[in-house]
Amino acid sequence: MGIVRTIRxxxxxxxxxxxxAESLAAHCRQRKLDKARELFxxxxxxxxxxIIQKGWIKLYRISKDGEETIIHVFGPGESFAEAAVFSDRKMYPVNAQAVEDVELVEIPRNYFIKKIEEDSRFALRMLGAIAARQHYLVQQLEQVTNRTAPQRIGAFLLRFCQKEPGTKEGSLTVHLPYDKLIISRRLNIKAETFSRALTKLTPYGVEADGRSVTISNPKALAEFCEVDFKDIPC
Amino acid sequence: MGIVRTIRxxxxxxxxxxxxAESLAAHCRQRKLDKARELFxxxxxxxxxxIIQKGWIKLYRISKDGEETIIHVFGPGESFAEAAVFSDRKMYPVNAQAVEDVELVEIPRNYFIKKIEEDSRFALRMLGAIAARQHYLVQQLEQVTNRTAPQRIGAFLLRFCQKEPGTKEGSLTVHLPYDKLIISRRLNIKAETFSRALTKLTPYGVEADGRSVTISNPKALAEFCEVDFKDIPC
DNA sequence: AGCTGGTCTTGATTTAGATCAAGTCCGGCA
DNA sequence: TGCCGGACTTGATCTAAATCAAGACCAGCT
Incomplete structure (x- = not known):
C-alpha cells in the first residue's frame, strides 16, 4: 500500500x-521488519x-532482573511513539520490537513538528490522539490491578473477535494475532497460568485450537469479564 | 497566591x-474544596x-463491585485533566476528589483551545506535558506489576522525601502528604498489607510514627526498591 | 527420516497478598 | 467526661498466581 493512503x-x-498529505508522505520512509527484529x-x-501497515509491534521494557513488561502491542492502522517525539527528553522511553513480520511508515520528527507549528489544527488532532492513548493506559492500569487472569484473557478475546467473522449464530471465532506467549506477557500473566486460565473459560463456551479460538457464548463471557457487551467490536 | 503567579x-x-498570562488568568476561576469533596x-x-495551588487531589475509578482504583494523586504545582479536555469524547474518564483541603485554578476549555489555535508554541508545550504524563503512566504500570508491595512503598517514600529536610547525616524524614489509606490504594495494596509491608522495611532503617517516617539508610532502601539513587529528589 | 529448539500444556508445591476478624489508638464532639 | 467513628495494627486463614519440573506437540533443518 502507498504511503499517502496509509497516512490518509x-x-x-x-x-x-x-x-x-503528499508533501508529508514525501518526507516519510517505508520500512519492513522481520519478526523479532528491533525497531528502536x-x-x-x-x-x-x-504508522503500522501490516503486522504487530510490541512496546516493552526490561527490568533489572531481565523480566520483560509489555506496555502495548500495536497493529494495522495504529500509530505509536507520537508522545516520545514530543517529550522534552527526546528519547524513546520503551523498546519496540516486531512480534510478526511488519510493514510501517516512519514519520520524521523534525518535519512533523514544523507542520504542527504551521498548522494548529494538526496540533489539536495530535492532542486528541495522545489523550486517547492516555485513556487506554488508564484502563490498562485498572484492568491489570482489578481483574483476575481469566477475566483479562476473556476481555482480550472479546476485543479481537472482529478479526474473524462468526461462523455460527451467536458464536464467534477469534484468530489470535500473535503468540500466546506475547499475549500472556501483555496481560501480565505467566505462560503456565495463561494456559490454565484459558481452560477456566470453558464454562463460557471458550474452546481453543492453536491460534483459533471459538466462543460459543460471548454474552456470558462478557458478563464474567465485566466488559460492556456494547464495547465488543462484533 | 494570585492566579497569574500560579499560572506562570x-x-x-x-x-x-x-x-x-494575564489575559488567560482573567478567564480562570480560583476554587477551594474541603477534604473529601468531589471536583468532578x-x-x-x-x-x-x-492547576493545584495547595492540597492534594486523587483521580480514581470505581469498579462495578464498588472497589476504588486510584490512578494518580496530584499535589501543589501540578496540573491535571488536560488530556480530558482534548479527548474526542469531551468527558472526564475518571473521578476527582480532594484528599486534603485544596486550592486550585480552573482553566476553561474553550478559551484555552482558542489560545492553542492562535499560538502553536502553546500546542507544542501541551504536547510535551501530556507526553510526560503518559510516561508516568507507563512507569506506574510497570511498577504495579513488577514490584512487591514493600518495594512500591519504599519507592513512594523516597519519591516524597524532599518534602522534609533530613534531620541527621545521611538519614531522611518524610512527612506523608496524605492518609496511609490513600497511599495504600494508590499503590494498589490493601490497608492491612500496607501496614505489614511497612514494617518489613525496618531492615532498611524505615521507622514510622504517625505521618512522619524516618529513613536512616536511604541508600539501602533505594537498592532494595530498585530505584536509581540519582532519581531521589533529596 | 530423526534431531532440535521453541511453544504450549499439565502437575506439584510455594508464596505474596487478600480476606476475615478482632482489637488499639486517637480526635472530635455532645 | 465519655462515647463514637475512622484510621491503623495485628493475627489467623485462604487463595490466585508464581515457581519448579517435566513432558507433549509442532515446524524447520540437515
Missing amino acids: QSPLFQSIENET AMGDEANAFF | QSPLFQSIENET AMGDEANAFF
Whole structure:
C-alpha cells in the first residue's frame, strides 16, 4: 500500500488536505521488519514515530532482573511513539520490537513538528490522539490491578473477535494475532497460568485450537469479564 | 497566591508572555474544596482542567463491585485533566476528589483551545506535558506489576522525601502528604498489607510514627526498591 | 527420516497478598 | 467526661498466581 493512503487512513491525518498529505508522505520512509527484529531501543533518540501497515509491534521494557513488561502491542492502522517525539527528553522511553513480520511508515520528527507549528489544527488532532492513548493506559492500569487472569484473557478475546467473522449464530471465532506467549506477557500473566486460565473459560463456551479460538457464548463471557457487551467490536 | 503567579509557575505556561498570562488568568476561576469533596465525576463534561495551588487531589475509578482504583494523586504545582479536555469524547474518564483541603485554578476549555489555535508554541508545550504524563503512566504500570508491595512503598517514600529536610547525616524524614489509606490504594495494596509491608522495611532503617517516617539508610532502601539513587529528589 | 529448539500444556508445591476478624489508638464532639 | 467513628495494627486463614519440573506437540533443518 502507498504511503499517502496509509497516512490518509490514520486518524491523525484523516482530515488534512491532499497536498499536505503528499508533501508529508514525501518526507516519510517505508520500512519492513522481520519478526523479532528491533525497531528502536529505550533511550534511543526519538527522531520519528510510526504508522503500522501490516503486522504487530510490541512496546516493552526490561527490568533489572531481565523480566520483560509489555506496555502495548500495536497493529494495522495504529500509530505509536507520537508522545516520545514530543517529550522534552527526546528519547524513546520503551523498546519496540516486531512480534510478526511488519510493514510501517516512519514519520520524521523534525518535519512533523514544523507542520504542527504551521498548522494548529494538526496540533489539536495530535492532542486528541495522545489523550486517547492516555485513556487506554488508564484502563490498562485498572484492568491489570482489578481483574483476575481469566477475566483479562476473556476481555482480550472479546476485543479481537472482529478479526474473524462468526461462523455460527451467536458464536464467534477469534484468530489470535500473535503468540500466546506475547499475549500472556501483555496481560501480565505467566505462560503456565495463561494456559490454565484459558481452560477456566470453558464454562463460557471458550474452546481453543492453536491460534483459533471459538466462543460459543460471548454474552456470558462478557458478563464474567465485566466488559460492556456494547464495547465488543462484533 | 494570585492566579497569574500560579499560572506562570506551571511548566505548561512558564514561557508565555506577561500579557498572555494575564489575559488567560482573567478567564480562570480560583476554587477551594474541603477534604473529601468531589471536583468532578467520571462522565462529566470536560469543560476545564486544573492547576493545584495547595492540597492534594486523587483521580480514581470505581469498579462495578464498588472497589476504588486510584490512578494518580496530584499535589501543589501540578496540573491535571488536560488530556480530558482534548479527548474526542469531551468527558472526564475518571473521578476527582480532594484528599486534603485544596486550592486550585480552573482553566476553561474553550478559551484555552482558542489560545492553542492562535499560538502553536502553546500546542507544542501541551504536547510535551501530556507526553510526560503518559510516561508516568507507563512507569506506574510497570511498577504495579513488577514490584512487591514493600518495594512500591519504599519507592513512594523516597519519591516524597524532599518534602522534609533530613534531620541527621545521611538519614531522611518524610512527612506523608496524605492518609496511609490513600497511599495504600494508590499503590494498589490493601490497608492491612500496607501496614505489614511497612514494617518489613525496618531492615532498611524505615521507622514510622504517625505521618512522619524516618529513613536512616536511604541508600539501602533505594537498592532494595530498585530505584536509581540519582532519581531521589533529596 | 530423526534431531532440535521453541511453544504450549499439565502437575506439584510455594508464596505474596487478600480476606476475615478482632482489637488499639486517637480526635472530635455532645 | 465519655462515647463514637475512622484510621491503623495485628493475627489467623485462604487463595490466585508464581515457581519448579517435566513432558507433549509442532515446524524447520540437515
